[in-house]
Amino acid sequence: MSSTLDENSKEKMRSVSVDLNNDASLLIDIPDALCERDKVKFTVHTKTTLSSFQKPEFSVPRQHEDFIWLHDTLVETEDYAGLIIPPAPPKPDFESPREKMHKLGEGEATMTKEEYTKMKQELEAEYLAVFKKTVQVHEIFLQRLSSHPILSKDRNFQIFLEYDQDLSVRRKNAKEMFGGFFKNMVKSADEVLISGVKEVDDFFEQEKTFLLDYFSKIKDSTAKAEKMTRAHKNIADDYIHLSATLNTISAEDTTANKKHLEKLSDLFEKLRKVEGRVASDQELKLTELLRYYMRDIQAAKDLLYRRARALADYENSNKALDKARLKSKDIAQAEEHQQHCLQKFDKLSESGKRELTGFKGRRVVAFRKNLIEMAELEIKHAKNNVALLQGCIDLLKRVGYTFQTLHKTKCLVRRMSSCLQSPLSFDHLCLTENSDSYVFGPSKRLQLPPRSLSGLSVHSSQSEALSVRGSYVGHGANTSGQLEVPRLHSRPRILQRSEGEGDQWKKEATLAE
Template structure:
């Protein structure tokens, strides 16, 4: 979870407590509480999805470490990677990228995997682009909420200067901006939870699917090289048994990963279609709810202002 923005606001709240009015302090405190709650809900939701995936996996669900994790009833201590581990990962990725370029040029013997390879490259790029645009959209909603907050505070200050009718007007409009700010912040939180997280999750999932296809392509190349090695060994009548053993191992590895990869990719399609349908329907319902709420606020405010004129 990313609590950095909320921590900054918390620090500002502590530093500016003496210079704020009671109303401003209460408002900022409520904002922080809402932000922390939204981040907590989002974190719990993502962990739930991940753990359900592991629990449903035919191999990983039997893993001893997973069972220990589920049954552990004390606080968990998790550390980040140190510099050495990060450097090792960097070099592994460089080697993998270079090898991936060589493997990518190999034409797949199975039409299913050839289609999946083409599709996943396009899908991954589209999800990556959508994720970046979604983040910008959410940031715009948050900026709009912050602007509404500043406008509401300024109007409230103007409204408390005097008891004139104009000041009452300022107070009423200030109340409208304050309420619409809350709705706008709620819209941003819902889009973050229902859409941004979903896109980021399936960005990682599509990368994992691409990695799976890379491992299968690597196994295919190894199998083809083993076949060539066996042909050479038979032609020279030297180390034939060793070449046959190597060829059989490569064949078994390739067939095994092909079988499991096919099922994984079919499951991935079923899972992502269901997840996008569920989250997009829920998000649309929430957006409609917030839009209706905003409309009611505007109608109510206009009604009150008309009755006072």
């Protein structure tokens, strides 16, 4: 399965941007991407006025491994230890929609054709949503770098943007992956050791407490948001089955309920589309934002770890200097090391305060923007739901009233049939109420042979003003005429009658008075 990113998808994806790319001197976007199985090839487009680049505008192809390489080189650069390195975009994961598609294929025999088609469309939409989110997180990573006053000038970043050939970045082998795992274990143990180092700045102590608590709450909120989104997707899937079942029943129904069933089937199909959009918007505006800030908070915590490591090194250098002075040995070297550790710690503290302050402002702007947009979309979808449900209720009421009218018209014909001492039937019956028409031919319910009442129509704009007009034709001599019922509960009035069988017509005329 392969996918490409069209302009409409791109515009929708940009709507979740946190307005990072404000510097007009270096603008980066991903206008196109191609997915082939597990690999996604991104077209990275750059427009710049900076003299450090060879051209003012260019595009290069990149893969996910290239983004990971760029992130790792930034993290490993000592000069950037005091910066919050934007989190690396997660690896594209299309396994879930593929697995669902496989299960759908296995269960095709147990579904109706309509159910299968709609379920397949849902899964294709889910696959496309995953694809768009993959492009989005990779684009945001680059925009975070381009908007940073220091990271935007990194040489490796410029190579990533400008080099028009394959970067030939290979995936990590098993040994390197184990090395990274071991490094994380050492880091975790190191964090425990340096946690005993007394903080000398209240600002960083407060930030550490805040980030630990905030990360826990964001993680919990992410799990709840995923559960909420999944619930909306499940409701949309249930609507597919409801709509298909009602449609199947209506196709086999020959009674007056047919139109009710068709309208209900159509209602659930429309509700399915609305519910699908609700799930998609919640995923895009809330869940993805929470996931991103889980990674971004971890990047901020990594900054605090590097600073705490520098503080521990500085305190250890003080102890080493004290020992050197006691032994009167290597004092100059110890003093130089102590000064180096102090300068590094001060530099990390200065840039760290600036980065953490910027993180707070960026976070507030992002959440405010996305939560407002999501609330507006929720209101819009709720109004659509109400309009669909109310419209269906009104329609069913009209249909119910029309069939009530049909029943009373049937009773009227029976009364006339009794007066004429011969049964009548509907050869053709048309009921018109507002803009809806209901036509019944000889094969429908109302048959009272051997005589027929043809050309009968029922017109109604209000339930209090119903009129019935039509003509009837019998098999006897000259038994024809026209009738009218001005209001629903009025008695029939003969407009025109033929000659013959006078006693019967007089009886009917008397009844109509």
